Amino acid sequence: MKKPPFHKSVLFTFRGIIWILRNERNFQFHILGLIINLFLIVFFELSNIETAMIILCCFFVLVTEALNTCVEKICDYIQPEFDSRIGIIKDLAGGAVMLATISSVCVGILVYWPYLKLLFH
Numbered sequence: 001m002k003k004p005p006f007h008k009s010v011l012f013t014f015r016g017i018i019w020i021l022r023n024e025r026n027f028q029f030h031i032l033g034l035i036i037n038l039f040l041i042v043f044f045e046l047s048n049i050e051t052a053m054i055i056l057c058c059f060f061v062l063v064t065e066a067l068n069t070c071v072e073k074i075c076d077y078i079q080p081e082f083d084s085r086i087g088i089i090k091d092l093a094g095g096a097v098m099l100a101t102i103s104s105v106c107v108g109i110l111v112y113w114p115y116l117k118l119l120f121h
């Protein structure tokens with residue numbers, strides 16, 4: 001197959017992002033998390049390094065969610081019927097999102113905790 005020109009390849013990547021934004025509820029939920037965190041970054045006036053850590057964590061979860069959706073789509077394409085091997089593949093992809101989410105929540109607690117303490121004292 002002929003390779004598309006660079007600008008078209010970039011457009012295709014945005015097509016993927018727009019598709020997942022429109023169709024995947026979990027991805028939309030994580031986008032809401034990103035928006036809330038952007039608000040908190042401004043509200044608490046986080047340092048550059050704290051902001052970088054929070055944004056990295058948000059995108060870490062978004063990336064794993066996109067890859068999880070990708071795995072689910074491939075699985076549904078190659079095996080639409082019940083298959084225990086497909087089940088474990090999907091569980092693993094879902095598990096990756098869960099791990100990313102747990103680590104991101106830990107980072108969030110560590111970063112926001114001192115600011116929350118100041119706010120409520």
Ligand SMILES: Nc1ncnc2c1ncn2[C@@H]1O[C@H](COP(=O)(O)OP(=O)(O)OP(=O)(O)O)[C@@H](O)[C@H]1O
Nearest residue numbers: 026068072079080081082083084086087090091094
């Ligand atoms: N074809 C299948 N064969 C066996 N088990 C399956 C199959 N499809 C889904 N499952 C099981 O159901 C779970 C949910 O799969 P599904 O494709 O419905 O994802 P989902 O509910 O959209 O998940 P997510 O919330 O991660 O997007 C899988 O983790 C797996 O355990």
